[in-house]
Amino acid sequence: MVSDIIRTMKVSELGEFGLIDRLAEMVGHSQSRQKSPLIIGIGDDTAAWQGDSSVQLATVDSLVESVHFTLDTASYEEVGWKSLAVNLSDIAAMGGQPEYALVSLGLPGDTNIEDITDLYRGMLALAEQFQVRIIGGNVVSAPQLVINVTVFGSAISRDSLLTRSTARPGDRVAVTGPLGAAAAGVEMLGKGLEFEPEVVVALRNALLRPLPRIAEGQLLVEHDVRAAIDISDGLIADLDHICQASRVGARIEADRVPVALPVQASFGERALGLALAGGEDYELLFTASADRVEKVRKAATCPICAIGEVVIDDKHRVMLVDSQGSPVSPSGKGWDHFRVERGRR
Amino acid sequence: MVSDIIRTMKVSELGEFGLIDRLAEMVGHSQSRQKSPLIIGIGDDTAAWQGDSSVQLATVDSLVESVHFTLDTASYEEVGWKSLAVNLSDIAAMGGQPEYALVSLGLPGDTNIEDITDLYRGMLALAEQFQVRIIGGNVVSAPQLVINVTVFGSAISRDSLLTRSTARPGDRVAVTGPLGAAAAGVEMLGKGLEFEPEVVVALRNALLRPLPRIAEGQLLVEHDVRAAIDISDGLIADLDHICQASRVGARIEADRVPVALPVQASFGERALGLALAGGEDYELLFTASADRVEKVRKAATCPICAIGEVVIDDKHRVMLVDSQGSPVSPSGKGWDHFRVERGRR
Numbered sequence: 001m002v003s004d005i006i007r008t009m010k011v012s013e014l015g016e017f018g019l020i021d022r023l024a025e026m027v028g029h030s031q032s033r034q035k036s037p038l039i040i041g042i043g044d045d046t047a048a049w050q051g052d053s054s055v056q057l058a059t060v061d062s063l064v065e066s067v068h069f070t071l072d073t074a075s076y077e078e079v080g081w082k083s084l085a086v087n088l089s090d091i092a093a094m095g096g097q098p099e100y101a102l103v104s105l106g107l108p109g110d111t112n113i114e115d116i117t118d119l120y121r122g123m124l125a126l127a128e129q130f131q132v133r134i135i136g137g138n139v140v141s142a143p144q145l146v147i148n149v150t151v152f153g154s155a156i157s158r159d160s161l162l163t164r165s166t167a168r169p170g171d172r173v174a175v176t177g178p179l180g181a182a183a184a185g186v187e188m189l190g191k192g193l194e195f196e197p198e199v200v201v202a203l204r205n206a207l208l209r210p211l212p213r214i215a216e217g218q219l220l221v222e223h224d225v226r227a228a229i230d231i232s233d234g235l236i237a238d239l240d241h242i243c244q245a246s247r248v249g250a251r252i253e254a255d256r257v258p259v260a261l262p263v264q265a266s267f268g269e270r271a272l273g274l275a276l277a278g279g280e281d282y283e284l285l286f287t288a289s290a291d292r293v294e295k296v297r298k299a300a301t302c303p304i305c306a307i308g309e310v311v312i313d314d315k316h317r318v319m320l321v322d323s324q325g326s327p328v329s330p331s332g333k334g335w336d337h338f339r340v341e342r343g344r345r
Numbered sequence: 346m347v348s349d350i351i352r353t354m355k356v357s358e359l360g361e362f363g364l365i366d367r368l369a370e371m372v373g374h375s376q377s378r379q380k381s382p383l384i385i386g387i388g389d390d391t392a393a394w395q396g397d398s399s400v401q402l403a404t405v406d407s408l409v410e411s412v413h414f415t416l417d418t419a420s421y422e423e424v425g426w427k428s429l430a431v432n433l434s435d436i437a438a439m440g441g442q443p444e445y446a447l448v449s450l451g452l453p454g455d456t457n458i459e460d461i462t463d464l465y466r467g468m469l470a471l472a473e474q475f476q477v478r479i480i481g482g483n484v485v486s487a488p489q490l491v492i493n494v495t496v497f498g499s500a501i502s503r504d505s506l507l508t509r510s511t512a513r514p515g516d517r518v519a520v521t522g523p524l525g526a527a528a529a530g531v532e533m534l535g536k537g538l539e540f541e542p543e544v545v546v547a548l549r550n551a552l553l554r555p556l557p558r559i560a561e562g563q564l565l566v567e568h569d570v571r572a573a574i575d576i577s578d579g580l581i582a583d584l585d586h587i588c589q590a591s592r593v594g595a596r597i598e599a600d601r602v603p604v605a606l607p608v609q610a611s612f613g614e615r616a617l618g619l620a621l622a623g624g625e626d627y628e629l630l631f632t633a634s635a636d637r638v639e640k641v642r643k644a645a646t647c648p649i650c651a652i653g654e655v656v657i658d659d660k661h662r663v664m665l666v667d668s669q670g671s672p673v674s675p676s677g678k679g680w681d682h683f684r685v686e687r688g689r690r
Contacts, residue, residue, distance in 0.1 A: 007457075007458055007459040007462070008457070008458070010457060010458070011453070011454050011455070011456045011457075011458060011461065012454030014458055019458065019461065020483075022458065022462065023484075026465055026466075026469070027479045030472075030473060031469070031472070031479065038445075038478060041481060042479075042481050047481035049445065052397030052398040052399070054397070056497075058480070058495070060448075060483060060493070060495055061449070061483055061485075062449050062485045062493060063485075064451055064486070064487045064491075066488070067488075100383075100392070102405045102495060103405075104405045104406070104407050104493055106407055106409055108356070109355065110356070110357060111356045112353070113351055113352055113353070113356065113359055113364065113367065114352040116364065116368070117352070117367065117368070117371060120371055120372065121371075124371070127375075127376070128375060128376070133383060134372045134376065135383060135385075135387065136387050136391070136392035136404070136405070138405060138406055138407065139365055139368075140406075140407045140408075140412065141409065141412045142407075142491065143409075143411070143488065143489065144488065146407070146409075146487065146491055148405070148491075148493040150403070150447060150495040152401075
């Protein structure tokens with residue numbers, strides 16, 4: 001199942017996505033004989049299975065102190081908010097409605113109770129906004145803060161799910177909002193960069209208080225969009241996930257990529273690179289016919305930008321081109337948790 | 346909501362259960378206005394909510410390297426098995442049927458791929474045995490191995506759930522199997538104790554390959570038992586959870602507590618203490634009328650022992666008595682993750 005060469009590799013050599021592929025293969029092989037109403041297993045934004053009358057969705061994500069955030073630059077409240085937000089974003093990327101959350105905390109024994117109640121305050125503020133109930137979880141001792149959140153939700157039907165594998169050649173590629181502000185926030189906080197107050201607040205909030213695009217995901221479903229993903233790893237990397245799963249290529253026009261204004265204002269020539277490869281924007285990236293994208297754009301309350309198109313490509317590549325269609329070299333391929341060159345908060 | 350005195354405390358001072366109480370209070374206060382089909386939130390073995398035709402269950406637990414296990418004495422395969430088993434046990438304690446699992450791994454980058462596939466092998470072996478499907482999860486970088494497993498399941502109806510709050514004075518207290526072997530395994534592995542091969546294998550398997558009592562939980566439901574918990578913190582501590590939730594007391598006859606044979610054979614006078622307070626047995630502790638306990642005993646394929654009774658007690662105490670009814674002092678109150686005096690593997 002797993003070749004001998006891979007067996008002897010380290011996680012950092014194989015990378016996060018490589019490891020997940022191997023584990024998915026192993027699980028699929030072991031469990032292929034089981035019958036169940038499973039619709040989507042490992043490899044999309046959430047798992048999905050057929051319930052009695054609706055489709056059930058579930059997703060999990062972990063934030064680890066000093067890997068995904070540091071308490072030097074983020075408050076407990078912000079960490080709480082974000083730990084729930086990244087999971088709600090996965091539900092948004094399926095076009096679903098989040099309903100319940102389980103919270104599992106790993107904590108050092110000398111953590112202040114007040115800090116943990118602050119963490120919960122941040123989580124509850126977001127939960128309230130999206131009518132999500134925190135229904136349980138657990139607390140264990142750990143050498144550093146680890147927040148693991150599982151979110152359950154539902155979708156109308158299996159045909160309404162926004163998946164990664166349904167992009168078709170000819171589709172337009174579009175995004176729900178401006179990009180790059182979270183990655184710019186990482187740099188600002190990590191390097192102690194100073195900007196004008198409006199920029200500081202915008203970058204900090206983009207990184208630490210992202211707003212999951214729940215309503216927008218459902219709007220995509222209403223307009224018969226079928227392919228979407230949330231931008232957590234970076235525009236190029238997440239579009240790459242869609243291309244691999246859909247067995248297509250994509251061409252992105254660099255000039256059309258919406259770079260968040262505070263990033264343009266503060267990062268000059270590097271702004272586009274942050275928007276393309278920075279990650280953690282938690283906007284939705286989707287593909288659909290030009291006609292459907294235009295209908296979504298008119299109905300949405302957030303900016304919707306068509307930035308390229310899905311093409312036939314045996315190698316399932318994401319190509320970045322200029323306005324004349326000539327290739328442009330992207331500055332990075334997004335975020336891989338085990339192959340990181342820069343700090344991430 | 347949370348008093349000033351508590352705010353300034355450390356997690357290790359307040360303890361795991363104290364912290365969970367505070368967080369439950371905070372969540373309840375914040376979300377009391379939300380309407381939902383929630384049946385059980387924070388404070389039982391699993392959360393439960395009304396689905397379209399059955400009750401949905403969800404639970405989460407984390408194992409942290411060097412807190413809950415060490416790879417010096419446990420194999421990756423065993424750690425994988427156990428990380429799923431502790432969650433299936435929570436479903437068993439509700440009388441439910443486990444269905445799906447999400448696995449979230451935190452890993453150092455220099456972990457060998459083979460070790461992680463071994464971990465999955467252990468998890469899949471148990472999943473197959475109980476027809477549970479692993480449907481997704483995620484992988485993040487972390488300074489040490491953290492395995493977070495969320496399990497979803499279902500129960501027939503809300504009236505069939507085995508909860509902590511339904512013990513009634515006059516009920517017998519009973520357990521599904523012999524106790525103390527997992528705690529003895531902790532001591533054996535931690536201190537490098539040497540025993541005869543049969544004892545070594547039995548203690549190691551009790552600790553690292555526990556078998557969740559799924560069928561037994563469902564058998565309790567069939568026999569109209571209403572109150573149960575799984576023994577993870579220790580017999581006394583878990584019975585204390587039932588007493589607090591049900592607002593009753595309990596009296597346990599020390600001589601009736603079933604101490605596992607390998608523990609009797611290897612730990613002499615300390616064997617009873619391990620059975621009472623050791624924890625991690627993952628047997629079911631339940632209360633019901635003498636008549637129902639007897640029916641369960643006849644129908645079960647595992648040993649069922651009546652060990653005491655539920656009594657009226659304003660202070661909701663667990664009392665340990667000898668065969669004459671005189672108080673015996675228990676050697677400990679079970680396992681609290683933040684107030685641990687001995688190592689746990």
